[in-house]
Amino acid sequence: MGSAESPNKPPTKLAALASPAEGPSDGRAWQDLWSFKMVLGVWIPILAIGLLHYGVDAEHSWAHNVLRRLYHLPIIFAAFGLGMRGGLLAAAVVSLTYLPHAFLHIGHLAHIDPAGPVEKALEIVLYNLVGAVAGYLADAERRRRAQLRKALDEQRSLQRQLVRAGRVAALGEVVAGIAHEIKNPLHALSGTAEIVDPLIDEDAPQRRMWDIHLTELERLERIADRFLSFASPSPLEAQQLDLREVAERLVELVGADARKKEISVVTDLPDGPVLVQGDRDQLAQVALNIALNAIRAIGKQPGTIRVSVEADRPYHGTPMQSLRIENDGPPIPPEELEHLFDPFHTGNEEGTGLGLSISQRIVEQHDGYLEAANAGLGVTFAILLPKS
Template sequence: MKRTRILVLAGLLALITLSHYLVGGAQAGILHGLLGHLYILPIMVAAYWYGIKGGISVSIASSVLFSPHLFLHWRDPFLDIYNYVELFLFLFIGGVTGVLSQMERNQRLRYEEAISRLDESHRKLKEQTDVLFQTEEQLRRADRLSALGELSAGMAHEIRNPLGSIKGAVEIIKDDYAPDEAKYEFIQILLKETDRLNHIVQEFLGFARPKNPEFQFVDLNDSIDSVLTLTAQEARKAGVTVEKKLDPAVGKRSLDAGLLKQAFLNLVLNAIQAMPRGGVLTVESGLRNGAVEVKIADTGVGISEEDRKKLFSPFFTTKKNGTGLGLAITYRIIQNHRGTIDVASKRGKGATFTVTIPVS
């Protein structure tokens, strides 16, 4: 670019000089004078492109190319004065135009720097605003969890006692009927539903009274292996292929293996249930930036953006018979390990849950 501009300026000077000298001397009259004025064009262009240095340099070059007219052909004193004035104008125009161009360039740079600083300030303000919104949402979530926790604990306690009595009474009645009798089937259904209710109550209690982590040095990969063994049968029934990519470098870390098993079990079961027609479940572990990272990805139905916003809220579920507490409990377990859990998903393209837990 710079070389092209220099060639353009040199070409203009050469063309003007050649035209000026070919026209002749004083007898050429007005045309000769006008051609001399054309030197102003490359002077102004150079000043615009290169500032004061460019304007002065080209004005000096123009003066040198014009100066032979001081000694050739001129016999009229008026024309001698005119030529000296012309040289002065070249230098004057080159200097003034160069100064103005340099001032405009400096002002433009100041504007660009100011805009850049404003953009940076806007970006930082946006980041701080996002952090404030996230903090506010976390506080609201904590308030909801606290209120729901107290409510759940009271409800679970009130339900659990009569539920135990109901189950005990049904088991006693069960002994009065043979397996081939019609009422025996209804008793089995009653026991099954009682167990399901008891499981829901257990979830309520687990949510309402979360267990504090008991940190011990354990191998996280062993916990993940244990979860995959527990869910292997369900994965086979659903036609799900499990791909395991566990990094041995994770090693033993200070964690609560029992709670993390519960968290990963919830995530793996959700992933399997998201692939009713089969698919691939990928479980990865590794170290990244001083933290253990576990990814659980499926190729299932995916999660809509609207559902992702409420995914870890208590009692939110998209399952027909779900309680909406599994992911809320998982979120709390990871949070109690000073970690984070994120989800990336698109409808019809599966979902990836990423658990990050800082380790020393």
């Protein structure tokens, strides 16, 4: 899904909202030991070599020599499959299998390996050494591959970011031109409307049409303003502020509208301040954009919006100050999440589709991230900002 992506920032797939702390990526589990591959490549060969080894007559020293060395194969296989842990475990199993055969007389059915005791002891040491070295090499290779994959992902994300930035810049120029052209005649229209308005009587049959005219004029003005703030963003006036104040102001701003629509707005704020360097008005605009979208998404039925603030929320390994706005409306389809922050992407007839795009840019100007996911109450938007 779309979100803040920049060269120096972590990739922002918004699923991170659901669990902001990074989980272990290399989760090779205990069950892997019993995977089909391991059973076939490690455990069955060890068993087979062991049985043969115990069964071969002591006179056939060549066979003992071969079988003793064959044990290395499953050890190496385990090391390459499961790394150092796998290599050492297989080496331990082999050592324990071979040890009685090397040094104990276990009755006439099991023959002792005829090699010298030093050679046999060295072989056991070698099993463990091979397990450790092969495992170490496999782990190093795996780490290198993971690094390469990460670098490739970052490169792709940067590429997408550049393409997107280019597209937004080009769009910005077009939109600025249109907004500018619309603004001037709109200004004139509003001026004349103000003069004409008192001339139309409240009871006149033309009044209804005139009211529609005024409403549409206002709508056009709103759209032109949206276009302008997309095309030419205002510079930040950053100061130290408490995110709890942004949350409280948001609740005041949307409270009345929400109550009318039977939507309860609940807050979850910490006792202490959650400080950031930010532009009070622009951050309030971001929160308001998100909350208005949430009200619209909940629709006609009663619902809940939860506004929560949290300090030091882990985000890709960095503690960030977070302001989350959740709603219990329907989830956003995954294919829409991908384009949520694209300019002019809208699912609503009245909207311009610029609200989230503008919001994202404002948050990015604060060196923060704006993320959305189907999480929390239903849909969650999180504004993550660096600590002040």
